[in-house]
Amino acid sequence: MTSATASRSIRRRRYTSDQVPLGRVLLRMLGGLVVLVVFVLPYTIMFFGSVKTKAQIRSVEPTYFPREWHWENYLTMWSTPETPLVQNLISTIVIASCATVLALLVAVPAAYYTARFRFPGRFAFLALVITTQMLQPAVLTSGLFRQFVALGMHDTWAAMILTNAAFNLAFTVWILHSFFASIPREIDEAAQLDGAGRLATLFRINLPLVWPGLVTAIVFTFVAAWNEFAASLVILSTAGNQPLSVALTKFVGQYETSWQYVFGISIVAIVPVVVLFMLIEKRLVGGLATGGVK
């Protein structure tokens, strides 16, 4: 089922189902409210914490709400002594963006090719893709580390870009494969009859059609790379090269942790990716149905 039909069938069920008694609707709202509160709570604490002063956030009688709102934390946090936050943010952005682009550059032709043509080893290839999905950076970190040391690439962005791209490749290929496979082959043939080359067929005919799958793949890869932790922890040893996820752990266990800065930078790092994810919320259901579940 494509994402479009999936979400359409949900909507149909949502609005045309038989009249639901008011009591039940209220009960559902109550359930929804409980879920809402539980899921928002940690991030509310985070946000409130980010506008408290250090004295407030470390006061022995902590207050649930900030007494006064110290927005200037969002300006002063960039020069906190624990870690070079500006550089951390830059490396997070660079690594995540480049990894996403690289993964797509490889995944799009691969997915198109496997969906369109039967070639020897096609099954083996797809099985390989699935297997790599099972592997995670954490298990392979020591191997990756040795390899990048051998190549003289450890502690570089390039190493993490390659790692992130590679580990997200499996999912990207898989989801795009199912989207390409759902496009009738006749469309390709028609395009080729009209004189379009192979590349033109891919870029001008197929890509617009798999756009939803592409967006899903982009967001997934980007968010995964943005939050990656295990491999970065080992491979990137210079403070300035580390992404935010690694840099932030340096605050833990310190005698005088500047929690307001931890939370400030967390909010800055979380909001954009959450918004991205929310944009594809509808497709998460459909995308998982096609890409993951099948």
Add this chain to the structure above:
Amino acid sequence: MLLILGVVLFPAGVMVYNSTRDISISGVDKGSAGFANYVEVFSFPYFWPILGRTVVWVVVVVGVTVVLSLGIAQILDKAFPGRRLVRMVVIIPWAASVVMTTMVVYYGLEPYFGIINRFLVDVGLVDTPEGYGWTRNAETAFAWAVIVAIFVSLPFTTYTILAGLATIPTETLEAAKVDGASPARSYLTVVLPQLRGALSVAVLINIINVFNSLPILKVMTGSIPGYDADTVMTMIFKYIQNQHKVDVASALSVVAFVIVLVIVAVYVRVVRPMREV
């Protein structure tokens, strides 16, 4: 065209190459030492407790996650005003960095100034006015890490189940209703069996993710000395970072990888989550 295949196979091949290198590294590094690293892994006195804790970690986190997700998905599948908002909110822990989510909880659990401690004192669950040092000893820190792990696993699981629920034809439910089945009964006998596909994939991916999870335990229990809150995964990183024994870490990685592989293989055999690929 074969070029494309080559381009694709390369990164995938590098990965497979890495995983085989894992094994060879421990051999290459120590030369003739052979299995010495593996011997060190298994003879480490904390190894078996750590392995046991890893099992507890995976089973408890995945189990509770699935049960809670079934409930949440059930709520989110029904129509009510504000449902879209709730659905959006459920995504947050998925998109948000696990490290950052864990940090908030860690801060909240700090004695004296942590918000969660303050709350527990306020509602009378903790007697001492300064709260309790949850993150100061292994057992409680580990327990909280389990809670955080469940929390961050919920969105993916819930959404996978929602995807499963969306594929269930309404007719089957209506038929059950007509036949006089109670809501509980129709849930157990009509909905759950049809969720089998979605559920089994959700469980499988959760097992892999939770087993490989590092950041939560790293933040929660990382500053506790000793090995009383470690799983296989955090132990690998302790070998690399604290003891600089990359060779032993590699051996443990291989052990970990084999464990995952065995779990997944057994699981796929028994549950058959991918009927057609």
